[in-house]
Amino acid sequence: MSADLIKSRKKLNSVSTLLKKGKYMPAVQAVHDGLILFLKNQVMKGERTEFEDILQKVTYTLNADKELRKIYPLIISYAPGEERALLDAMRELLQELQKALNDSVQDDLQAILAQKKAALEQGQQHLDNQEWDQAKSVFDQLVSDFGGDTDLKADIADRYLNAGRYQEAFHMLDDALKDDPNAIHLYNRIGMVLRKMKDYETAEKYYLKALTLTSQDEYLLYNVGRLYYDWRKWNKMAKSAQKAVDINPDFAEAVKMLRFAQKKMAE
Numbered sequence: 001m002s003a004d005l006i007k008s009r010k011k012l013n014s015v016s017t018l019l020k021k022g023k024y025m026p027a028v029q030a031v032h033d034g035l036i037l038f039l040k041n042q043v044m045k046g047e048r049t050e051f052e053d054i055l056q057k058v059t060y061t062l063n064a065d066k067e068l069r070k071i072y073p074l075i076i077s078y079a080p081g082e083e084r085a086l087l088d089a090m091r092e093l094l095q096e097l098q099k100a101l102n103d104s105v106q107d108d109l110q111a112i113l114a115q116k117k118a119a120l121e122q123g124q125q126h127l128d129n130q131e132w133d134q135a136k137s138v139f140d141q142l143v144s145d146f147g148g149d150t151d152l153k154a155d156i157a158d159r160y161l162n163a164g165r166y167q168e169a170f171h172m173l174d175d176a177l178k179d180d181p182n183a184i185h186l187y188n189r190i191g192m193v194l195r196k197m198k199d200y201e202t203a204e205k206y207y208l209k210a211l212t213l214t215s216q217d218e219y220l221l222y223n224v225g226r227l228y229y230d231w232r233k234w235n236k237m238a239k240s241a242q243k244a245v246d247i248n249p250d251f252a253e254a255v256k257m258l259r260f261a262q263k264k265m266a267e
Contacts, residue, residue: 011030015030016058019061024067028093038051059077119139123159132165139159150186153172157176157189166197170190173193188207188210191203203227207223211224222244225240228240241254241255241261244257
């Protein structure tokens with residue numbers, strides 16, 4: 001028996017075990033792949049008889065699986081010599097399984113989004129009512145459930161920021177950066193939070209890190225200028241504003257910032 005036929009037999013004989021484990025896609029894929037290996041090889045009479053017997057058992061097993069029948073209610077038929085027709089049926093079944101999987105994933109995704117939305121609204125309600133501990137409890141649980149979601153952490157941080165809870169906003173953004181250390185928008189947000197906390201030196205460090213990732217973001221440079229405005233570092237403010245204007249001469253706010261800094265430097 002050739003190596004391909006040995007592989008084919010192994011794949012076909014694995015179908016029953018895969019179905020018992022609820023692995024419907026791998027089970028049908030095994031039949032599909034096993035059939036292809038069988039069809040592309042010359043087989044002797046004894047080998048054909050053996051494979052025809054295996055295929056009859058496989059089709060019986062597929063038809064007998066109640067969960068699989070819910071997805072594909074049609075009877076899967078096979079008779080000796082009709083291997084190509086069975087292969088076509090397996091291709092159709094794989095398409096149906098993929099569709100069912102996509103629908104299931106979509107349902108799961110919608111459920112996750114609904115769960116996030118409900119928790120965010122609950123946490124926001126606590127913030128609106130100045131129930132800080134309750135808000136933190138809701139948001140911390142949400143982050144625990146979806147730990148790697150940097151956008152979620154940024155969303156929560158924005159809510160803290162808008163509520164004037166700068167320390168919580170900073171910790172949330174700092175945690176998000178651990179998941180995505182090259183996320184420029186997170187450095188930008190942290191810089192804004194630290195500026196509001198009047199921790200100018202730390203804010204500057206985060207902004208400078210962001211500028212190592214991109215030097216062509218005029219809005220980032222403008223925000224750095226805002227830091228230096230609060231810090232009363234007119235020379236550095238002018239340099240940031242100048243860089244922003246160099247990138248985008250029509251950036252009116254940056255032009256105003258540059259003129260203001262230059263005026264302060266001349267006093």
